[in-house]
């Protein structure tokens with residue numbers, strides 16, 4: 239018997255799209271074996287994202303909170319995860335979401351990042367030649383370095399930060415096992431320690447970095463944020479800025495190498511570049527699954543949703559819905575996929591989309607202008623995470 | 639760990655379920671849904687951890703829902719261990 243919702247099934251990691259197609263055809267809104275409601279239709283996902291009254295965010299935080307409380311009775315202490323996640327913007331609702339989001343958006347007044355990104359790319363690309371791993375040697379370190387620059391941290395810390403956030407990001411995944419929770423907890427402890435020291439330092443030594451500006455504006459607005467809250471806000475901001483962009487650079491470069499005519503086109507014309515970014519986002523949406531909780535009973539595409547039901551919104555499936563995009567499995571920058579929902583929609587719409595776009599553009603340009611013959615050497619390897627989709631390794635060669 | 643028969647495995651899983659839920663072993667029927675024993679998406683995580691450690695297999699939390707009774711779950715573990 240084949241299961242309709244089978245994200246770990248054979249072949250579904252590298253290519254989940256046939257599963258999404260089957261599911262969407264039978265039921266774009268589907269109550270899965272775990273009771274969770276899986277949404278794969280474009281319109282249906284968008285409806286949920288935009289209906290803030292019926293659906294709230296925070297499904298991961300609420301689950302972790304219950305899990306951590308349960309494990310306390312088993313003498314297992316995983317409370318650092320809760321402390322780290324406590325003010326993750328994407329898990330916050332209502333007034334606290336509104337004021338925290340405004341704090342970040344207003345503090346982030348310096349959008350001159352081109353030179354930062356360019357410098358980081360130069361550093362990374364000067365180290366490679368011949369054969370290299372486009373993910374580990376380029377796509378993964380770049381956004382981490384950029385976020386460290388923007389938030390004012392010393393660049394030497396980026397490897398530590400990368401190692402920790404690539405574990406902490408699993409706090410937003412589905413079906414987390416106990417062993418994964420333990421790893422998340424260790425990363426949470428390490429990052430809380432790091433950001434505690436760093437924020438304390440910035441309170442005494444403010445500069446023109448984003449962290450200092452957030453601290454200053456929070457004071458000016460009298461938000462009464464504790465250090466613990468600031469730590470969590472900054473951890474999420476840092477992680478959201480890098481763990482996602484890595485994947486857009488990785489899968490984007492991969493798809494362009496598979497479609498060389500389109501690669502040539504964008505390198506020759508700046509106008510087509512923006513279309514290419516949107517198609518890359520639509521085709522392999524890095525934030526692949528998002529979650530919501532129902533605040534009240536309702537129906538969605540004819541399916542009954544009960545108060546407190548959890549919903550899994552398959553953004554990656556919605557962006558390949560044939561009702562929205564004809565021939566959805568074709569990578570085609572000519573389709574001008576403007577209305578994709580890879581950055582979400584509504585109140586939680588990604589606040590770093592501009593940065594992701596700039597970074598992708600500069601990264602792809604520099605990469606292929608420097609190595610004109612860059613090509614795929616072997617089948618890429620995919621990451622194990624469901625909620626964030628991307629490549630773990632992509633071996634390439636600069637030789638003809 | 640040595641190869642086990644399906645009935646041995648069912649006994650072992652039943653014992654761990656009984657320990658975790660504090661239900662008498664006789665009440666833990668292999669053909670009833672996990673929910674009958676009060677197991678859910680929260681407390682199943684620790685149960686799966688114990689089973690992983692006893693059996694030396696990787697158990698994804700979604701399996702708990704894919705195989706919702708001790709009997710079907712045990713049968714699935716046997717296929718994992720043989721592959």
Ligand code: HEM
Nearest residue numbers: 327328478479482483486525528581582586588589590594
């Ligand atoms: C390709 C890269 C990126 C993708 C695909 C992406 C995608 C998303 C999506 C889908 C959401 C909404 C999630 C939901 O509604 O549940 C989101 C939220 C968010 N993103 Fe991004 N993002 C990217 C890059 C960035 C960058 C560079 C930053 C910069 C710091 C960032 C910061 C955030 C923040 C802070 C939120 C939470 C907003 C809120 O809840 O109000 N993201 N992102």
